[in-house]
Amino acid sequence: MGIWSFWRRALAIAGLSIAVACSGNTSPTPQPTPVQPPVPPATPSSASLLWPLAGSQGRDWVINNYVDLDPSSGIRDYTGASGSGAKTIDGHLGVDIDVPNFRWMDGGLSIIRAAAGGVVTTVHDTEPDRNTSCTSPNANLVLVRHADGLTAIYGHLKKGSAAVSVGQQVSAGDVLGVVGSSGCSTAPHLHFELRDAANTVVDPFRNGLWAEPPAYNIPLTLMDLVIASGDMTLLRIEDPDPNVTSIARGSVLGVGVSMAGGGAGDVIRLLIADPTGATFSDNPLTFTTGYRHSFWLWNKQLPPVPGAWTVSVFVNGLLVQRETVIAL
Numbered sequence: 001m002g003i004w005s006f007w008r009r010a011l012a013i014a015g016l017s018i019a020v021a022c023s024g025n026t027s028p029t030p031q032p033t034p035v036q037p038p039v040p041p042a043t044p045s046s047a048s049l050l051w052p053l054a055g056s057q058g059r060d061w062v063i064n065n066y067v068d069l070d071p072s073s074g075i076r077d078y079t080g081a082s083g084s085g086a087k088t089i090d091g092h093l094g095v096d097i098d099v100p101n102f103r104w105m106d107g108g109l110s111i112i113r114a115a116a117g118g119v120v121t122t123v124h125d126t127e128p129d130r131n132t133s134c135t136s137p138n139a140n141l142v143l144v145r146h147a148d149g150l151t152a153i154y155g156h157l158k159k160g161s162a163a164v165s166v167g168q169q170v171s172a173g174d175v176l177g178v179v180g181s182s183g184c185s186t187a188p189h190l191h192f193e194l195r196d197a198a199n200t201v202v203d204p205f206r207n208g209l210w211a212e213p214p215a216y217n218i219p220l221t222l223m224d225l226v227i228a229s230g231d232m233t234l235l236r237i238e239d240p241d242p243n244v245t246s247i248a249r250g251s252v253l254g255v256g257v258s259m260a261g262g263g264a265g266d267v268i269r270l271l272i273a274d275p276t277g278a279t280f281s282d283n284p285l286t287f288t289t290g291y292r293h294s295f296w297l298w299n300k301q302l303p304p305v306p307g308a309w310t311v312s313v314f315v316n317g318l319l320v321q322r323e324t325v326i327a328l
Contacts, residue, residue, distance in 0.1 A: 048116075048210075049115040049204055049209045049211060050113060050114075050172050050173055051113075051212065051214065052112055052113055052114070052115045052190060052192050053099075053110060053111070053112060053113070053179070054110070054111040054113060055110070055111075057214050057215065058219070058221035058223070058260040058261055059221060059223060060099065060100070060104065060109065060110070061097050061099050061110070061190075062097070062098050062218070062260035062261065062292060062293050063087070063096070064097070064098045064189065064292045065087065065089055065092050065096040066086075066088045066092070066095055066203070067088065067093060067094060067095065067201060067205070067206070068086075068089065068092040069203065069206065070082065070090075073090060074090070075089065075092075076088075078203055078206040087292060093193055093201050094155075094191050094192055094194075095191070095192045095204070097191075097192060098188070098189040098292075099179050099188050099189060100223035100224040100258045101187070101188065101226075101237060101238050101258050102181070102188055102238060102239040102240070103224060104179065105158050105178060105179055105180055105181070105188045108178055110178055110188065110190075111175055111179075112154055112157065112175070112176045112177045112179060113172075113175060114144055114170045114173060115152055116146045116152065116172050117146065117147065117172050118144040118152070118169075118170060119144065119145050119167065119169055119170075120142065120144055120164045120165065120166055120168045120169075120170060121143045121144065121151065121166065122142065122143035122166065123141075123142050123143075123162050123166055124139075124140055124141055124162075125140040125141075125142075125157055125158075125159060125161060125162040127159060129156075129157070129161075129180030129181055130180075130181055131181045131182060131183065131184070131186065132181070132186050132238060132239065133186055134184040134185075134186065135184075136184065137183065137184055139155050139156050139157075139182045139184070139185065140156065140158070140161075140177075140180060140182040140183070141153060141154060141157060142154045142157065142162055142176045142177060144170060144176070149196060150194050150202060151194070152193070153192070153194070153195070154176055154177070154190060154191075154192060155191035155192075155193070156179065156180055156185050156188070156189060156190060157176075157178065157180050157182060158178040158179065158180030159182065161180065162176065162177045163175045163176055164177075187238050192204075194209075217263070217290075218260060218261035219262065219266075219316075220259060220260070220261050220262030220263075220266040220287070221261055221315070222257060222258075222313060222315060222320045222321060223258040223259060223260050223293075224240075224257070225243070225255070225256075225257055225311075225323065226243065226254075226255070226256040227244055227254070227255055227311060227325060228240070228241065228243070228244055228253075228254040228255075228256075229244050229247040229248070229253070230251070231299050232254030232256045232299055233254075233297070236254065236256060237256035237258055237295045238258075243323065245324070245326060246326040247302075247325055247326075247327055248327070249302070249304045249305060249306050249327040249328060250301075250302060250304035250327075251301075252299055252301050252302070253272070253299070253300045253302050253309070253311075254297070254298070254299050254300075255270055255297065255298045256296065256297040257270075257295070257296050257297075257313060258293070258295055259291070259293070259294045259295070259296065260292075260293060261290075261291070261292070262290060262291055262294070263287060263289070264287055264288055264289055264290065265286065265287065266286070266287045266315075267284050267285065267286050267287070267314075267315070267316055267317070268285045268287075268296060268313070269284040269285070269313070269314040269317075270282075270283040270298050270312075270313060271283075271310075271312040271313075272309060272312075273309065273310040273312070274305060274307070274309060275305060275306070275307025275308050275309060275327075280300075280302075283298055302327060305327060307326070308324050308325070308326055309324070309325045309327055310323075310324055310325075311324075311325060
């Protein structure tokens with residue numbers, strides 16, 4: 001099986017002008033034989049798959065898209081949810097698992113593990129891995145064929161991160177590589193896809209293949225907090241520099257968050273306190289709909305007051321992170 005071409009990413013912008021939220025991601029289609037997404041047969045399998053990403057759901061990773069089980073132009077995920085209520089995009093053939101941002105890739109935190117034992121049949125990891133738009137059809141990937149005839153596809157890897165070679169026997173849990181954003185991808189994520197010996201898509205959720213299946217709906221959780229000098233943008237949240245600890249007095253303080261999950265009624269609150277401890281800015285943001293992975297940003301012009309400014313993020317009333325920035 002060769003390198004891939006990819007479907008578009010569905011990107012939704014929601015909330016106020018200070019907020020950007022994404023509800024989709026790229027989805028790959030193996031070549032050279034494109035296949036329409038069929039309803040996978042609910043056949044038994046000897047597989048009991050381990051989750052392919054290290055870390056915890058809602059903090060280190062979040063599922064953005066499931067397999068689309070509607071062979072028409074509609075969409076339907078394994079729960080039966082369809083239309084706007086489905087957590088997938090049209091024609092999606094695998095499971096997209098987002099990581100918070102490029103910090104996780106750069107730090108080698110988003111480790112890809114073999115979901116089951118098998119033989120490595122394909123390795124490709126020479127493509128650029130920091131894509132934020134669909135500029136290239138070629139992605140880094142590893143394919144592993146299991147003993148039961150299923151082949152697992154791991155796509156969008158970090159360049160040069162493949163830890164296995166073709167013909168190598170791997171066991172469940174062995175490290176395969178690191179999540180990246182290679183190919184037609186707008187943010188770092190793993191595309192995990194299963195195919196049977198007939199090259200038919202198999203949905204691991206519908207077929208009950210996970211040893212410990214992750215939750216479908218998860219609570220609103222902070223994945224990463226980004227603090228910068230100057231205006232915050234979506235790109236600066238997705239590909240952040242190290243958080244600033246000092247800024248020039250009177251400059252713009254940019255704050256961004258990468259969030260997992262959440263639904264209507266959930267609240268993110270950004271509170272900025274001045275050096276005296278008094279509230280300078282209090283910005284609650286209430287969700288009116290659900291999200292899988294969302295990005296939100298605020299830009300605040302600070303007065304020319306030196307000292308320690310405090311940035312606090314609350315989720316549904318609970319403090320989840322607090323940082324200090326010194327105005328010089």
